[in-house]
Amino acid sequence: MDDATALPATKGPLIYRQSIWTRVTHWIWAICLFFLLLTGLQIFNAHPSLYIGQQSGFEFDNAILEIGAYNTPDGPVGRTTIFGQQFDTTGVLGMSGSAERPSFVAFPPALTIPSFRDLGTGRVIHFFFAWLFVGTMFIWFLASFINGHIKRDIIVRPADLAGVPRDVVDHATLKFKHGRTYGPLQRIAYFGVFFILFPLIVLTGLTMSPGMNAAWPWLLDLFGGRQTARTIHFGVMLLLVTFFIIHIVMVLAAGPINELRSMITGWYRASPGTPTTEGDKP
Template identity: 30%
Template sequence: MVFDDFPFWLRFAHFINIVFIILLIRSGVEILSALPKLYWNDHARPGTEWIKFTKKKFTPNFKKRTWISLEEEESFSSWIALPGHKNLGIGRHWHFLSIIFWISNGAAYYILLFTSGEWQRLIPTSWSILPEAINDVMLYASFQFNLPGNPYDSIQQLTYFSVVFLLGPFMIATGAAMSPSIDARFPRYPKIFGGRQAARSLHFLGMIGFVLFIIVHVAMVILSNFSENMGNIFLGQATSFGIAVGIFALFVLVVVAVNVWATGISLKNPRLVQRKLGAIIDPIRQTLFNKVVSRQQFSKSDVTPFFRVNGYPPDTKEYENLMRNGFSDWRLKVLGLVEKPLELSLVDLYALKKEIQITEHSCIQGWTAIGEWGGVSMNHLLSKCKPLPQANYVVLYSYQFTDGDQFYEAIPIELAKHPQTILAYEMNGDLLDIPHGAPLRLRVETQLGYKMVKWIKSIELVDDYKNIGMGQGGHREDHMYYDLGAGI
């Protein structure tokens, strides 16, 4: 088949792809900055990382003081990270928005590719391409770049095929393996890649692959028939050198402008970005993940030897007094839109049916750990207080105060009723220790760790969370611009 030029839809998809690929890479770097270390094992023990992008030494010693994983976070420059400077919440919003448009653009590209016959540009149809590619490598090595092809030489065809049909799907697959909801619902899926941490490492290597491809691709466009290449991909026909330079400059300017705008508005008005991007992301997230039920159940031999901590324990006099008395005076209050408000001691909770589960904790920073949790099913507790029909959310309040405000998180009542949503008072067969949330903490296994409130003081059932805190659905959402739903 002879190709005269590139159709408009292909040229448009090519432009959209590069815009969102760069947004994905930069926001991905922001996500990496929260835990700038990569592991091959889900225990993610400090010191076992295979590569790190930090000079900090994380040597937790709880006998001296409580170390938290946020101390591992780095502040990456806005030149490489979107938006940079420890803005994980906003970085995630940009990453997930870019994923939506990148996948949508890719899906449209695939459909048009196979319904138009354009697939023959990319997919090799003969094994003869392999010896041809070896010959072309030798020519490239001698700085001969204008090789014959229709429209690509063998090296270009193999490279584009690999990027479009192998690297792209690989990035989607490894990204999905880092989703707590997907991992909880399909616990065998991340094992395909060696676990969530291995998937995270592979995802990073895939990102490096994209970066290298972009660099080489742009270099080859410039070195090999620059005028013809720029004219074909933007105009559908060859053009003069001057016009080609103008097109290239305009293309670079648009990409830079988009990134400068995204970075600037994210740093100056993060709440606006959180709301606007969330309005696009949240409906899709809810459709895909809200009904997911955790099916995790690891064995005791899988339990992580060192389970990181995030969040400093409460330092209020109220909590310190409870701690001194071994929490014998502690009472859990369940109130709000319920028929029967409850006030339960630890002894009362111990008397209820005990649930035990061994599950993997996924922190929003990127680390994972496996623990055995024992406690009371949230659904069982709700059956005792009898929520009113207008109760839509369960709000859990902590004894912890951060940035002067009480820590809290809201979860949909449907999520609270999931089989593996429990109020845990035991960890690995022992009573919860202080760093991990004593006397009681939430475990909701389809979500990221920041939703799992520790040092629980009370539970309130409400119709909406908009009048609580800053109205975003949780302390991290209020102050760090995280997502209300932490399933992706």
């Protein structure tokens, strides 16, 4: 028997997996979300509380989250209150920095842009990257609809739901399958991001704008008021940060060189036996 046929291939084929539209929008989103997160925390520090309802103020007790610094007999402390439950978060939230130069803000300066209190600059940068984010999202949806990326890789099918238990086991045991398209967990995650989280964070952001309230007053009714929209906006941001952390962990576990090559050049090293062209049988 010929050795070439007796030994299985050690490497799968290189396939063109990511289009130029997917790659460019991916990296623009990464930049936008970085600046949106840090400037968003700068804006949040101006009023570090979240509410449910149309209004907030001294006459209302509808805060679900409050972060601040408070004086105690032992000195100032950072305190975070979530649904009435108080937690000492000194050094992290509410009060951070050194004992000689404490910073009495909700999120520490290292997590905000600018790093000092400057709401005006934070808002300008935030809105710039917000509109860049929206424009990039429109381009991605249009290109991905035309080239079939949404139908092929993002839409969750019944077979994907049936394959979730097995995919969970494979991820837990670090047995990754590198195919032409995404696995069940990837599809569900990306569908949730593109069709739920991204639209939510954009629409709730628009709901907080007085100008948009005048143009589209139905947004206030849709989200139950500006304060509720702000709370949802903050919550979606936390979900996107969680997704980003899991995304980075999965990239490192699945093979960072291969994953990065895919998002830079479009070419991806698939598992042995993967068809080299779409529609071929392995």
